[in-house]
Amino acid sequence: MSLAQQWRSARPPVAGVHLDSGACSRQSFAAMDAAAQHARHEAEVGGYVAAEAATPALDAGRAAIGALTGLAGSDVVFTTGANAALDLLLGAWPGERTVACLPGEYGPNLAIMAANGFAVRALPVDDAGRLDVDAAARQLAADPPAVVHLTPLASHRGIVQPLTALAAVCADLGLPLAVDAAQALGHLDCSVAPAAIFGSSRKWIAGPRGVGFLAIRPDVAQRLRPRLPPPEWNHPLPVLARLEHGEANLAARVGFSVALGEHLAHGPARVRDRLAEVGRMTRSAVADVPGWRVVEPSEEPTAITTLVPTGGADPKTVRERLIAEHGIVTTYADRERAPFEMTAPVLRASPHVDTTTDDLERFAEALAAVSS
Structure with missing residues (x-):
């Protein structure tokens, strides 16, 4: 078939x-049935007992995201979507707040960058809006930002950006690369192990709405300072646990995990x-x-x-x-x-x-x- x-x-x-x-x-039927089954289980045994029972399915979903991004399942947290993931990441970013991104960056991402106090610098592109990697390498070396941000596949245009080449440039320069994979995950090869990568369930992976992910490389996660709880409280929870909101629609996360499994199986x-x-x-x-x-x-x-x-x-x-x-x-x-x-x-x-x-x-x- x-x-x-x-x-x-x-x-x-x-x-x-x-x-x-x-x-x-x-x-798919499988993704919808898995979400519905979890919702029924919450009604049968209680939401928190059902959440414990869903741990293997959610761990499998995290592992699938790790496999698709070049990171590990333990580096992944679930979010309510790509916008929420970027806000979590930038809200916890330490030190200088400058970001280099494409001139055609997604509007809501630009709004989140501004809301978190990031000054935006435009990366060089050709006439088609595709990143000029060599010119970008020179610009980033001469005036390095705090973070480089790339959306490999935009919302308004189906042009592939050179993710692998930019990841190599950032690695050579020691610059953290954050990747918006909302359109790219399940569509393009995203396995470049960037500093951070985030996306949503509902697009090419074909999972439920209202769920997404944020994956952060361990060396970068150790530097983050999440807003909640306040850093001065010295809370013992690790960074990723502080970023992943527990009071969430776990049924959607289960459905997303099943959709990820189907994608890998295909x-x-x-x-x-x-x-x-x-x-x-x-x-x-x-x-x-x-x-x-x-x-x-x-x-x-x-x-x-x-x-x-x-x-x-x-x-x-x-x-x-x-x-x-x-x-x-x-x-x-x-x-x-x-x-x-x-x-x-x-x-x-x-x-x-x-x-x-x-x-x-x-x-x-x-x-x-x-x-x-």
């Missing part, structure tokens, strides 16, 4: 065409190859739709296709009509996603491995119909 068939048979039938995995993928490289293939299929299908321009090169190895209107269409209205009239779910991305780079809203298609040629032909026809 092909990966697409395995993925499709493990889920409820889709109502229409789902091209929105960059926002929220479709969960084979991360196999999934990456199929996502790249689906991206090529999507760009080919919409390349000639009047009134739209595809941002990504046709061979870009991601499943994200970004469409810029060239004939006056409003991406927000187009998304709404695609859902209402054709049952096709896409993403409307406004300028706030990358406020220092985007100049106008775009439409994003982000299919998963089960998307077919027929699905994409249907999308192209519907896009043309609602854009006229």
Whole structure:
């Protein structure tokens, strides 16, 4: 059975065409059943007894994250999502607060950096918005920030950033690299063992909403000073235990852990190859739709296709009509996603491995119909 068939048979039938995995993928029966079973167990034996019983499943989820990031399961804490993870990390950061990141950095990340008192420096990029590694290495060596931050795959554009190359540069310079893997985990190879890496459950891993992770290399974790409890209390809890909020939706964490296990079982490289293939299929299908321009090169190895209107269409209205009239779910991305780079809203298609040629032909026809 092909990966697409395995993925499709493990889920409820889709109502229409789902091209929105960059926002929220479709969960499997196994992930949903595991979360529901934990919720039932809480009702049967009490939430805290059920939490103890869920320890092996959650440890397996942490180990899976470790395997995908180059870190260890013991380096991982669960969070409520990627934004919460970055806030935890930066809120506990010691000393100088300067961060180097791409000009196209995700808007909510920039807001969290500002809220935690970090001054932002822009890394050099080429005309496509891709990091210029050599120029970045020179800049970072000449004026090192407290932390380097990279989002290997952005929310507003499916361009792959050179994560491995930047990780090597940061290692050579002794600079900590923090990685926002919200779009990258399960989509790109993230196993670079950075200083910290964080992400969410609901995108390409296809777990529940409302859960994410933060993984921190031990040498970096030892330097952090979490806000709670106050550092001056000299609380005996280790840093990671102070970062992971215990009063949480454990059912979602269990579902996330199951989804991670499914991803590993499918084979991360196999999934990456199929996502790249689906991206090529999507760009080919919409390349000639009047009134739209595809941002990504046709061979870009991601499943994200970004469409810029060239004939006056409003991406927000187009998304709404695609859902209402054709049952096709896409993403409307406004300028706030990358406020220092985007100049106008775009439409994003982000299919998963089960998307077919027929699905994409249907999308192209519907896009043309609602854009006229």
